[in-house]
Amino acid sequence: MTTRAKPAQPEPSASQKRRERERQQMRARLLEAARNIAAEDGWNAVTIRRIADKLEYTAPILYQYFSSKESLLIELMMVGFAELTDQLKVAAQTPAPERLAAMAEAYWEFAFTSSELYQAMNGMDGVPFGTAETPLEAKAAFRTLRTALQSIAEARGAELADATGAVDIVWAFLHGCVSLAMAGRVAGGVERAKTLMLNTLEPLFTAQLRS
Amino acid sequence: MTTRAKPAQPEPSASQKRRERERQQMRARLLEAARNIAAEDGWNAVTIRRIADKLEYTAPILYQYFSSKESLLIELMMVGFAELTDQLKVAAQTPAPERLAAMAEAYWEFAFTSSELYQAMNGMDGVPFGTAETPLEAKAAFRTLRTALQSIAEARGAELADATGAVDIVWAFLHGCVSLAMAGRVAGGVERAKTLMLNTLEPLFTAQLRS
DNA sequence: ATCTAATTTCTAACGTTGATAGCCTTCTGG
DNA sequence: CCAGAAGGCTATCAACGTTAGAAATTAGAT
Numbered sequence: 155m156t157t158r159a160k161p162a163q164p165e166p167s168a169s170q171k172r173r174e175r176e177r178q179q180m181r182a183r184l185l186e187a188a189r190n191i192a193a194e195d196g197w198n199a200v201t202i203r204r205i206a207d208k209l210e211y212t213a214p215i216l217y218q219y220f221s222s223k224e225s226l227l228i229e230l231m232m233v234g235f236a237e238l239t240d241q242l243k244v245a246a247q248t249p250a251p252e253r254l255a256a257m258a259e260a261y262w263e264f265a266f267t268s269s270e271l272y273q274a275m276n277g278m279d280g281v282p283f284g285t286a287e288t289p290l291e292a293k294a295a296f297r298t299l300r301t302a303l304q305s306i307a308e309a310r311g312a313e314l315a316d317a318t319g320a321v322d323i324v325w326a327f328l329h330g331c332v333s334l335a336m337a338g339r340v341a342g343g344v345e346r347a348k349t350l351m352l353n354t355l356e357p358l359f360t361a362q363l364r365s
Numbered sequence: 366m367t368t369r370a371k372p373a374q375p376e377p378s379a380s381q382k383r384r385e386r387e388r389q390q391m392r393a394r395l396l397e398a399a400r401n402i403a404a405e406d407g408w409n410a411v412t413i414r415r416i417a418d419k420l421e422y423t424a425p426i427l428y429q430y431f432s433s434k435e436s437l438l439i440e441l442m443m444v445g446f447a448e449l450t451d452q453l454k455v456a457a458q459t460p461a462p463e464r465l466a467a468m469a470e471a472y473w474e475f476a477f478t479s480s481e482l483y484q485a486m487n488g489m490d491g492v493p494f495g496t497a498e499t500p501l502e503a504k505a506a507f508r509t510l511r512t513a514l515q516s517i518a519e520a521r522g523a524e525l526a527d528a529t530g531a532v533d534i535v536w537a538f539l540h541g542c543v544s545l546a547m548a549g550r551v552a553g554g555v556e557r558a559k560t561l562m563l564n565t566l567e568p569l570f571t572a573q574l575r576s
Numbered sequence: 577a578t579c580t581a582a583t584t585t586c587t588a589a590c591g592t593t594g595a596t597a598g599c600c601t602t603c604t605g606g
Numbered sequence: 607c608c609a610g611a612a613g614g615c616t617a618t619c620a621a622c623g624t625t626a627g628a629a630a631t632t633a634g635a636t
Binding site: 276 | 407428478487488489494529530533534536537538539540542543544548549550551552553557561562564565567568569571572573
Protein backbone atom coordinates (compact mmCIF):
# COMPACT_ATOMS: atom_id res chain seq x y z
CA MET A 155 0.00 0.00 0.00
CA THR A 156 1.62 3.23 -1.14
CA THR A 157 1.37 6.31 1.01
CA ARG A 158 -0.88 8.72 -0.79
CA ALA A 159 -1.02 12.48 -0.88
CA LYS A 160 -4.24 14.22 0.13
CA PRO A 161 -7.31 13.34 -1.97
CA ALA A 162 -6.71 16.64 -3.80
CA GLN A 163 -9.82 18.61 -2.86
CA PRO A 164 -10.68 20.83 -5.81
CA GLU A 165 -10.36 24.28 -4.22
CA PRO A 166 -13.93 25.51 -3.49
CA SER A 167 -14.98 28.44 -5.64
CA ALA A 168 -16.07 31.76 -4.17
CA SER A 169 -19.77 31.09 -4.59
CA GLN A 170 -19.40 27.57 -3.25
CA LYS A 171 -17.89 29.04 -0.12
CA ARG A 172 -20.74 31.52 0.15
CA ARG A 173 -23.34 28.77 -0.19
CA GLU A 174 -21.66 26.65 2.39
CA ARG A 175 -21.61 29.64 4.72
CA GLU A 176 -25.31 30.28 4.13
CA ARG A 177 -26.00 26.66 4.78
CA GLN A 178 -24.30 26.85 8.15
CA GLN A 179 -26.21 30.02 8.95
CA MET A 180 -29.48 28.28 8.19
CA ARG A 181 -28.50 25.42 10.45
CA ALA A 182 -27.71 27.91 13.19
CA ARG A 183 -31.05 29.64 12.75
CA LEU A 184 -32.90 26.35 13.02
CA LEU A 185 -31.00 25.47 16.17
CA GLU A 186 -31.70 28.88 17.65
CA ALA A 187 -35.40 28.62 16.84
CA ALA A 188 -35.65 25.23 18.55
CA ARG A 189 -33.82 26.58 21.55
CA ASN A 190 -36.05 29.63 21.84
CA ILE A 191 -39.23 27.60 21.64
CA ALA A 192 -37.91 25.31 24.36
CA ALA A 193 -37.03 28.30 26.51
CA GLU A 194 -40.48 29.80 26.06
CA ASP A 195 -42.78 26.79 26.22
CA GLY A 196 -40.67 23.79 27.19
CA TRP A 197 -39.28 20.93 25.14
CA ASN A 198 -42.67 19.34 24.59
CA ALA A 199 -43.62 22.36 22.50
CA VAL A 200 -40.64 21.94 20.19
CA THR A 201 -42.07 20.42 17.03
CA ILE A 202 -40.67 20.41 13.55
CA ARG A 203 -43.52 22.56 12.33
CA ARG A 204 -43.07 25.17 15.02
CA ILE A 205 -39.37 25.40 14.38
CA ALA A 206 -39.97 25.92 10.67
CA ASP A 207 -42.83 28.35 11.32
CA LYS A 208 -40.61 30.55 13.44
CA LEU A 209 -38.35 31.06 10.39
CA GLU A 210 -41.32 31.32 8.01
CA TYR A 211 -40.55 28.03 6.31
CA THR A 212 -42.53 24.81 6.02
CA ALA A 213 -41.84 21.70 8.04
CA PRO A 214 -39.76 19.56 5.67
CA ILE A 215 -37.10 22.25 5.45
CA LEU A 216 -35.51 20.78 8.55
CA TYR A 217 -34.47 17.67 6.66
CA GLN A 218 -32.39 19.72 4.24
CA TYR A 219 -30.15 20.61 7.16
CA PHE A 220 -30.51 17.80 9.67
CA SER A 221 -31.07 14.12 9.15
CA SER A 222 -33.80 14.03 11.83
CA LYS A 223 -35.26 15.99 14.69
CA GLU A 224 -33.14 14.00 17.09
CA SER A 225 -29.93 14.94 15.33
CA LEU A 226 -30.87 18.59 15.68
CA LEU A 227 -31.38 18.06 19.39
CA ILE A 228 -28.07 16.30 19.72
CA GLU A 229 -26.37 19.20 18.02
CA LEU A 230 -28.08 21.56 20.46
CA MET A 231 -26.75 19.44 23.25
CA MET A 232 -23.25 20.04 21.94
CA VAL A 233 -23.92 23.76 21.76
CA GLY A 234 -24.85 23.47 25.40
CA PHE A 235 -21.61 21.77 26.33
CA ALA A 236 -19.65 24.39 24.40
CA GLU A 237 -21.35 27.25 26.25
CA LEU A 238 -20.88 25.52 29.56
CA THR A 239 -17.20 25.08 28.78
CA ASP A 240 -16.91 28.79 28.07
CA GLN A 241 -18.48 29.70 31.39
CA LEU A 242 -16.31 27.22 33.26
CA LYS A 243 -13.20 28.65 31.63
CA VAL A 244 -14.11 32.13 32.78
CA ALA A 245 -14.66 30.87 36.31
CA ALA A 246 -11.33 29.03 36.20
CA GLN A 247 -9.58 32.38 36.13
CA THR A 248 -10.75 33.52 39.56
CA PRO A 249 -8.01 33.51 42.22
CA ALA A 250 -7.32 30.13 43.74
CA PRO A 251 -9.05 30.55 47.11
CA GLU A 252 -12.49 31.13 45.57
CA ARG A 253 -11.90 29.22 42.38
CA LEU A 254 -13.71 26.09 43.48
CA ALA A 255 -16.85 27.97 44.49
CA ALA A 256 -16.62 30.02 41.31
CA MET A 257 -16.62 26.88 39.16
CA ALA A 258 -19.66 25.54 40.97
CA GLU A 259 -21.45 28.85 40.67
CA ALA A 260 -20.66 29.02 36.97
CA TYR A 261 -22.16 25.57 36.51
CA TRP A 262 -25.19 26.54 38.55
CA GLU A 263 -25.69 29.81 36.73
CA PHE A 264 -25.45 28.13 33.36
CA ALA A 265 -27.98 25.52 34.36
CA PHE A 266 -30.54 28.08 35.47
CA THR A 267 -30.04 30.82 32.91
CA SER A 268 -29.91 28.35 30.01
CA SER A 269 -32.13 25.74 31.51
CA GLU A 270 -33.48 24.67 28.14
CA LEU A 271 -29.95 23.76 27.05
CA TYR A 272 -29.21 22.12 30.34
CA GLN A 273 -32.26 19.93 29.93
CA ALA A 274 -31.27 19.01 26.40
CA MET A 275 -27.80 18.04 27.62
CA ASN A 276 -29.03 15.82 30.41
CA GLY A 277 -32.42 14.59 29.32
CA MET A 278 -31.10 13.10 26.12
CA ASP A 279 -30.60 9.38 25.99
CA GLY A 280 -29.03 7.49 23.16
CA VAL A 281 -25.90 9.59 23.00
CA PRO A 282 -22.73 7.59 23.55
CA PHE A 283 -20.61 9.08 26.30
CA GLY A 284 -18.29 6.47 27.66
CA THR A 285 -17.15 5.43 24.20
CA ALA A 286 -14.58 6.82 21.83
CA GLU A 287 -17.25 8.80 20.03
CA THR A 288 -18.07 10.90 23.06
CA PRO A 289 -18.90 14.37 21.77
CA LEU A 290 -15.82 16.54 21.74
CA GLU A 291 -17.70 19.39 23.40
CA ALA A 292 -18.53 17.21 26.38
CA LYS A 293 -14.93 16.12 26.67
CA ALA A 294 -13.83 19.75 26.61
CA ALA A 295 -16.14 20.67 29.48
CA PHE A 296 -14.88 17.69 31.40
CA ARG A 297 -11.25 18.64 30.72
CA THR A 298 -11.82 22.21 31.80
CA LEU A 299 -13.17 21.09 35.13
CA ARG A 300 -10.31 18.66 35.61
CA THR A 301 -7.69 21.27 34.92
CA ALA A 302 -9.34 23.64 37.37
CA LEU A 303 -9.60 21.01 40.11
CA GLN A 304 -5.96 20.11 39.67
CA SER A 305 -4.89 23.75 39.85
CA ILE A 306 -6.91 24.24 43.02
CA ALA A 307 -5.32 21.19 44.62
CA GLU A 308 -1.91 22.44 43.57
CA ALA A 309 -2.56 25.88 45.06
CA ARG A 310 -3.16 24.12 48.35
CA GLY A 311 0.05 22.21 48.11
CA ALA A 312 -1.73 18.92 47.47
CA GLU A 313 -2.78 16.80 44.53
CA LEU A 314 -5.80 14.82 43.48
CA ALA A 315 -5.74 11.14 44.37
CA ASP A 316 -7.60 10.28 41.17
CA ALA A 317 -8.07 13.23 38.84
CA THR A 318 -10.60 11.57 36.55
CA GLY A 319 -12.55 10.18 39.45
CA ALA A 320 -12.57 13.55 41.19
CA VAL A 321 -14.09 15.20 38.13
CA ASP A 322 -16.75 12.52 37.93
CA ILE A 323 -17.63 12.98 41.58
CA VAL A 324 -17.75 16.75 41.48
CA TRP A 325 -19.70 16.70 38.24
CA ALA A 326 -22.16 14.20 39.67
CA PHE A 327 -22.63 16.29 42.80
CA LEU A 328 -23.22 19.50 40.88
CA HIS A 329 -25.59 17.79 38.50
CA GLY A 330 -27.47 16.13 41.33
CA CYS A 331 -27.97 19.42 43.14
CA VAL A 332 -29.05 21.27 40.02
CA SER A 333 -31.29 18.43 38.98
CA LEU A 334 -33.18 18.30 42.26
CA ALA A 335 -33.40 22.06 42.55
CA MET A 336 -34.66 22.42 38.99
CA ALA A 337 -37.35 19.83 39.59
CA GLY A 338 -38.48 21.84 42.60
CA ARG A 339 -37.53 19.00 44.89
CA VAL A 340 -35.53 20.93 47.46
CA ALA A 341 -37.50 22.29 50.37
CA GLY A 342 -36.78 25.96 50.73
CA GLY A 343 -36.43 26.67 47.05
CA VAL A 344 -33.63 27.17 44.59
CA GLU A 345 -31.58 29.64 46.62
CA ARG A 346 -31.41 27.31 49.57
CA ALA A 347 -30.34 24.49 47.28
CA LYS A 348 -27.51 26.61 45.96
CA THR A 349 -26.31 27.45 49.45
CA LEU A 350 -26.42 23.82 50.52
CA MET A 351 -24.45 22.85 47.45
CA LEU A 352 -21.76 25.47 48.00
CA ASN A 353 -21.41 24.56 51.66
CA THR A 354 -20.84 20.89 50.95
CA LEU A 355 -18.61 21.46 47.96
CA GLU A 356 -15.56 22.20 50.06
CA PRO A 357 -15.42 18.96 52.09
CA LEU A 358 -16.38 16.99 49.00
CA PHE A 359 -13.39 18.41 47.18
CA THR A 360 -11.03 17.91 50.11
CA ALA A 361 -11.97 14.25 50.12
CA GLN A 362 -10.56 13.97 46.61
CA LEU A 363 -7.05 14.95 47.67
CA ARG A 364 -4.28 12.39 48.12
CA SER A 365 -4.19 11.38 51.73
CA MET B 366 -73.55 25.65 59.39
CA THR B 367 -74.48 22.60 61.41
CA THR B 368 -71.90 19.98 62.13
CA ARG B 369 -72.88 16.95 60.18
CA ALA B 370 -72.34 13.28 60.74
CA LYS B 371 -70.52 11.33 58.05
CA PRO B 372 -72.15 11.58 54.61
CA ALA B 373 -73.67 8.21 55.40
CA GLN B 374 -71.96 6.03 52.82
CA PRO B 375 -74.50 3.39 51.88
CA GLU B 376 -72.45 0.30 52.84
CA PRO B 377 -71.07 -1.15 49.57
CA SER B 378 -72.67 -4.45 48.62
CA ALA B 379 -70.64 -7.60 48.14
CA SER B 380 -70.61 -7.39 44.38
CA GLN B 381 -69.77 -3.73 44.50
CA LYS B 382 -66.73 -4.57 46.54
CA ARG B 383 -65.76 -7.25 44.09
CA ARG B 384 -66.08 -4.88 41.15
CA GLU B 385 -64.01 -2.25 42.85
CA ARG B 386 -61.37 -4.89 43.53
CA GLU B 387 -61.37 -5.94 39.88
CA ARG B 388 -61.07 -2.34 38.86
CA GLN B 389 -57.96 -1.91 40.96
CA GLN B 390 -56.54 -5.13 39.53
CA MET B 391 -57.06 -3.82 36.03
CA ARG B 392 -55.28 -0.59 36.93
CA ALA B 393 -52.41 -2.62 38.31
CA ARG B 394 -52.22 -4.72 35.17
CA LEU B 395 -52.08 -1.60 32.99
CA LEU B 396 -49.33 -0.15 35.15
CA GLU B 397 -47.39 -3.38 35.02
CA ALA B 398 -47.72 -3.59 31.24
CA ALA B 399 -46.39 -0.07 30.82
CA ARG B 400 -43.53 -0.82 33.13
CA ASN B 401 -42.59 -4.02 31.31
CA ILE B 402 -42.60 -2.34 27.93
CA ALA B 403 -40.37 0.40 29.31
CA ALA B 404 -38.02 -2.19 30.77
CA GLU B 405 -37.82 -4.06 27.49
CA ASP B 406 -37.72 -1.31 24.89
CA GLY B 407 -37.38 1.99 26.73
CA TRP B 408 -39.91 4.69 27.53
CA ASN B 409 -40.17 5.86 23.95
CA ALA B 410 -41.76 2.52 23.11
CA VAL B 411 -44.47 2.93 25.73
CA THR B 412 -47.58 3.89 23.77
CA ILE B 413 -51.19 3.55 24.72
CA ARG B 414 -51.80 1.05 21.97
CA ARG B 415 -48.90 -1.14 23.02
CA ILE B 416 -49.98 -1.11 26.64
CA ALA B 417 -53.49 -2.16 25.66
CA ASP B 418 -52.19 -4.74 23.18
CA LYS B 419 -50.18 -6.42 25.89
CA LEU B 420 -53.40 -7.11 27.79
CA GLU B 421 -55.34 -7.95 24.62
CA TYR B 422 -57.47 -4.83 24.81
CA THR B 423 -57.85 -1.90 22.48
CA ALA B 424 -56.32 1.49 23.03
CA PRO B 425 -59.19 3.50 24.58
CA ILE B 426 -59.45 1.07 27.47
CA LEU B 427 -56.78 3.08 29.25
CA TYR B 428 -59.15 6.00 29.73
CA GLN B 429 -61.54 3.90 31.76
CA TYR B 430 -58.85 3.55 34.38
CA PHE B 431 -56.65 6.62 33.98
CA SER B 432 -57.53 10.14 32.93
CA SER B 433 -54.56 10.30 30.56
CA LYS B 434 -51.32 8.61 29.67
CA GLU B 435 -49.47 11.10 31.82
CA SER B 436 -51.51 10.26 34.90
CA LEU B 437 -50.63 6.61 34.42
CA LEU B 438 -46.96 7.55 34.29
CA ILE B 439 -47.29 9.66 37.41
CA GLU B 440 -48.84 6.75 39.22
CA LEU B 441 -46.00 4.56 38.07
CA MET B 442 -43.63 7.13 39.49
CA MET B 443 -45.30 6.75 42.85
CA VAL B 444 -44.98 3.00 42.62
CA GLY B 445 -41.29 3.65 42.10
CA PHE B 446 -41.00 5.79 45.21
CA ALA B 447 -42.86 3.18 47.21
CA GLU B 448 -40.51 0.41 46.11
CA LEU B 449 -37.50 2.58 46.77
CA THR B 450 -38.79 3.32 50.25
CA ASP B 451 -39.10 -0.40 50.91
CA GLN B 452 -35.53 -1.04 49.86
CA LEU B 453 -34.25 1.88 51.92
CA LYS B 454 -36.10 0.61 54.97
CA VAL B 455 -34.44 -2.77 54.62
CA ALA B 456 -31.03 -1.14 54.36
CA ALA B 457 -31.79 1.04 57.38
CA GLN B 458 -31.69 -2.09 59.52
CA THR B 459 -28.03 -2.84 58.89
CA PRO B 460 -25.79 -2.25 61.91
CA ALA B 461 -24.76 1.37 62.36
CA PRO B 462 -21.18 1.17 61.10
CA GLU B 463 -22.17 0.05 57.60
CA ARG B 464 -25.62 1.55 57.58
CA LEU B 465 -24.65 4.59 55.53
CA ALA B 466 -23.03 2.52 52.79
CA ALA B 467 -25.97 0.12 52.89
CA MET B 468 -28.43 2.95 52.26
CA ALA B 469 -26.39 4.17 49.32
CA GLU B 470 -26.09 0.68 47.92
CA ALA B 471 -29.81 0.12 48.28
CA TYR B 472 -30.46 3.31 46.32
CA TRP B 473 -27.94 2.27 43.68
CA GLU B 474 -29.30 -1.22 43.38
CA PHE B 475 -32.85 0.01 43.04
CA ALA B 476 -31.81 2.45 40.32
CA PHE B 477 -30.09 -0.20 38.25
CA THR B 478 -32.37 -3.17 38.76
CA SER B 479 -35.53 -1.09 38.25
CA SER B 480 -34.04 1.44 35.92
CA GLU B 481 -37.32 1.93 34.07
CA LEU B 482 -38.96 3.05 37.30
CA TYR B 483 -35.99 5.18 38.23
CA GLN B 484 -36.25 6.97 34.91
CA ALA B 485 -39.96 7.51 35.36
CA MET B 486 -39.32 8.98 38.79
CA ASN B 487 -36.67 11.41 37.65
CA GLY B 488 -37.44 12.13 34.03
CA MET B 489 -40.94 13.33 34.76
CA ASP B 490 -41.55 17.04 34.80
CA GLY B 491 -44.78 18.71 35.75
CA VAL B 492 -45.07 16.96 39.09
CA PRO B 493 -45.13 19.35 42.00
CA PHE B 494 -42.56 18.47 44.63
CA GLY B 495 -41.85 21.47 46.76
CA THR B 496 -45.52 22.12 47.32
CA ALA B 497 -48.02 20.73 49.76
CA GLU B 498 -49.23 18.28 47.14
CA THR B 499 -45.90 16.51 46.98
CA PRO B 500 -46.66 12.83 46.41
CA LEU B 501 -46.85 11.01 49.71
CA GLU B 502 -44.67 8.20 48.40
CA ALA B 503 -41.86 10.65 47.68
CA LYS B 504 -42.16 12.14 51.13
CA ALA B 505 -41.96 8.67 52.65
CA ALA B 506 -38.73 7.89 50.83
CA PHE B 507 -37.35 11.21 51.95
CA ARG B 508 -38.36 10.60 55.54
CA THR B 509 -36.83 7.14 55.55
CA LEU B 510 -33.50 8.53 54.46
CA ARG B 511 -33.66 11.30 57.04
CA THR B 512 -34.39 8.93 59.88
CA ALA B 513 -31.51 6.73 58.82
CA LEU B 514 -29.07 9.63 58.55
CA GLN B 515 -30.07 10.87 61.98
CA SER B 516 -29.63 7.43 63.51
CA ILE B 517 -26.19 7.12 61.95
CA ALA B 518 -25.16 10.50 63.33
CA GLU B 519 -26.49 9.52 66.72
CA ALA B 520 -24.57 6.24 66.69
CA ARG B 521 -21.45 8.32 66.24
CA GLY B 522 -22.32 10.53 69.13
CA ALA B 523 -23.08 13.50 66.90
CA GLU B 524 -26.07 15.11 65.27
CA LEU B 525 -26.94 16.60 61.92
CA ALA B 526 -26.50 20.34 61.64
CA ASP B 527 -29.49 20.57 59.31
CA ALA B 528 -31.39 17.32 58.93
CA THR B 529 -33.50 18.38 55.97
CA GLY B 530 -30.52 19.91 54.21
CA ALA B 531 -28.45 16.80 54.82
CA VAL B 532 -31.07 14.62 53.18
CA ASP B 533 -31.22 16.94 50.20
CA ILE B 534 -27.45 16.87 49.82
CA VAL B 535 -27.11 13.12 50.17
CA TRP B 536 -30.05 12.54 47.87
CA ALA B 537 -28.60 14.91 45.28
CA PHE B 538 -25.25 13.20 45.45
CA LEU B 539 -26.69 9.72 45.04
CA HIS B 540 -28.92 10.85 42.21
CA GLY B 541 -26.05 12.64 40.48
CA CYS B 542 -23.84 9.57 40.62
CA VAL B 543 -26.57 7.24 39.40
CA SER B 544 -27.63 9.66 36.72
CA LEU B 545 -24.15 9.99 35.24
CA ALA B 546 -23.42 6.30 35.53
CA MET B 547 -26.71 5.35 33.92
CA ALA B 548 -26.07 7.69 31.01
CA GLY B 549 -22.74 5.96 30.49
CA ARG B 550 -20.91 9.16 31.34
CA VAL B 551 -18.44 7.79 33.85
CA ALA B 552 -15.16 6.60 32.43
CA GLY B 553 -14.48 3.09 33.65
CA GLY B 554 -18.08 1.98 33.65
CA VAL B 555 -20.80 1.48 36.16
CA GLU B 556 -18.81 -0.48 38.73
CA ARG B 557 -16.19 2.23 38.94
CA ALA B 558 -18.89 4.84 39.40
CA LYS B 559 -20.32 2.89 42.30
CA THR B 560 -16.95 2.63 43.99
CA LEU B 561 -16.29 6.33 43.56
CA MET B 562 -19.68 7.12 45.02
CA LEU B 563 -19.20 4.90 48.06
CA ASN B 564 -15.74 6.30 48.72
CA THR B 565 -16.93 9.89 48.73
CA LEU B 566 -20.10 9.21 50.66
CA GLU B 567 -18.35 9.07 54.01
CA PRO B 568 -16.72 12.53 53.98
CA LEU B 569 -19.87 13.97 52.42
CA PHE B 570 -21.90 12.69 55.33
CA THR B 571 -19.38 13.80 57.93
CA ALA B 572 -19.65 17.32 56.55
CA GLN B 573 -23.33 17.30 57.50
CA LEU B 574 -22.62 16.85 61.21
CA ARG B 575 -22.83 19.74 63.64
CA SER B 576 -19.34 21.22 64.05
C1' DA C 577 -87.73 -14.48 35.05
C1' DT C 578 -87.77 -9.75 33.21
C1' DC C 579 -86.96 -5.05 32.56
C1' DT C 580 -84.07 -0.97 33.09
C1' DA C 581 -80.07 1.25 34.08
C1' DA C 582 -75.27 1.29 34.56
C1' DT C 583 -70.86 -0.34 33.28
C1' DT C 584 -67.43 -2.34 30.13
C1' DT C 585 -65.50 -2.52 25.81
C1' DC C 586 -65.18 -1.65 21.03
C1' DT C 587 -65.18 0.84 16.43
C1' DA C 588 -64.44 5.01 14.18
C1' DA C 589 -62.65 9.15 13.94
C1' DC C 590 -60.00 13.73 14.91
C1' DG C 591 -56.00 16.58 15.14
C1' DT C 592 -50.96 16.50 15.59
C1' DT C 593 -46.52 14.44 15.33
C1' DG C 594 -42.00 13.05 12.73
C1' DA C 595 -40.84 11.83 8.24
C1' DT C 596 -40.74 10.94 2.89
C1' DA C 597 -41.71 11.50 -2.19
C1' DG C 598 -42.07 14.23 -5.96
C1' DC C 599 -42.64 18.51 -8.21
C1' DC C 600 -41.51 23.27 -9.28
C1' DT C 601 -38.42 27.06 -9.13
C1' DT C 602 -34.06 29.19 -8.61
C1' DC C 603 -29.29 29.38 -9.04
C1' DT C 604 -24.55 27.49 -10.63
C1' DG C 605 -20.86 26.71 -13.76
C1' DG C 606 -19.52 25.98 -18.34
C1' DC D 607 -27.93 30.02 -23.02
C1' DC D 608 -28.38 25.51 -21.13
C1' DA D 609 -27.86 21.19 -18.24
C1' DG D 610 -27.80 19.96 -13.65
C1' DA D 611 -27.78 20.77 -8.86
C1' DA D 612 -29.91 22.74 -4.84
C1' DG D 613 -33.65 24.97 -2.27
C1' DG D 614 -38.27 24.88 -1.03
C1' DC D 615 -43.07 23.52 -1.28
C1' DT D 616 -47.34 20.49 -1.52
C1' DA D 617 -49.22 16.26 -0.52
C1' DT D 618 -49.05 12.38 1.91
C1' DC D 619 -47.78 8.60 5.26
C1' DA D 620 -48.10 5.84 9.57
C1' DA D 621 -48.25 6.35 14.43
C1' DC D 622 -49.47 9.04 18.38
C1' DG D 623 -52.85 10.63 22.33
C1' DT D 624 -57.55 11.34 22.80
C1' DT D 625 -62.75 11.56 22.30
C1' DA D 626 -67.59 10.30 20.81
C1' DG D 627 -70.85 7.11 20.44
C1' DA D 628 -72.60 2.57 19.57
C1' DA D 629 -72.74 -2.39 21.04
C1' DA D 630 -72.47 -5.77 24.42
C1' DT D 631 -72.45 -7.23 28.96
C1' DT D 632 -73.78 -7.04 33.79
C1' DA D 633 -76.49 -5.19 38.13
C1' DG D 634 -80.10 -4.59 41.04
C1' DA D 635 -85.10 -4.20 41.55
C1' DT D 636 -89.54 -5.80 40.31
